[in-house]
Amino acid sequence: MADLKSQIIAQLNLQEVKPEDIGNDQPLFKEGLGLDSIDALELIVLLQQHYNIRIANPEQGPEIFHSVRSMAEYITAHQKQQG
């Protein structure tokens, strides 16, 4: 998950945040890391660029992007599906 945190920081240009500042289960939006709607779009781009994952159903977004852990689990599950 450390790599994913670094990718999130780079993708969202969070220059004042370090990977260790982001808790695995810390909410990424609102009261957590404080990301906004544009950041959500950038996270979708991150999945596409780094993991070749396209989110087919936008309604999955809040679940997938709840935390670093939920993102990592989604990526892992998607990679297993790809075989």
Place this chain on the structure above:
Amino acid sequence: MSNGTAYITGSCVIRQHQVYNNGVLRWQDTPGTALPEFLRNGYDHFSGQYPKFHKMDHLSRLGWLAAEVLLQAAEVEDHLPGQVAIVLSNRSTSLDTDARYYNTVKDIPSPALFVYTLPNIVIGEICIRHGFKGEHAFFTTEGFDAELVRSYAQLLLDTNAATACICGWVEVMDGAYEAALYFAERREVSGAPLFTVENVKKIYAGNMR
């Protein structure tokens, strides 16, 4: 027609790695520092504690930084948020960011860049930072046009649409940059110069507060 009764109560000029506030050099970076590093260093020097700064495009960062310096010395808190207007202008609109965004389109378009492909976004960033809710406008002109911005701002002040107005020039293109902001108030402030074209030109030229 303007009645001309407004005053310039503060200014900030940024060019050539130097930051002037009310005509006085407040800070300078190492000559030759590239724009992104200059903006980051200026942010660290004058502000900090505003992470959204790093997500802005160069135009918004420059305008935001100039407003930050300008308003640290201006008595903007004396005005209601809905009575503070912002009227800015530049030559290259958002073309610098437009080109960066266009380059991402070849791969995956960047949402974070797309939201800055309008020049007036810099006004929004300043408003968010300071809570302003007044009138605003952004003009694109061939060069610094003191009369255009002054006349529009004066109209806002004369018609009671605003009691104060942040005015000026914020230009970024291909690494070149220049900002010249000034704060105009309808109320009389002792010793403050009149809000005239001549005085605005002096600020831009660096010859007056």
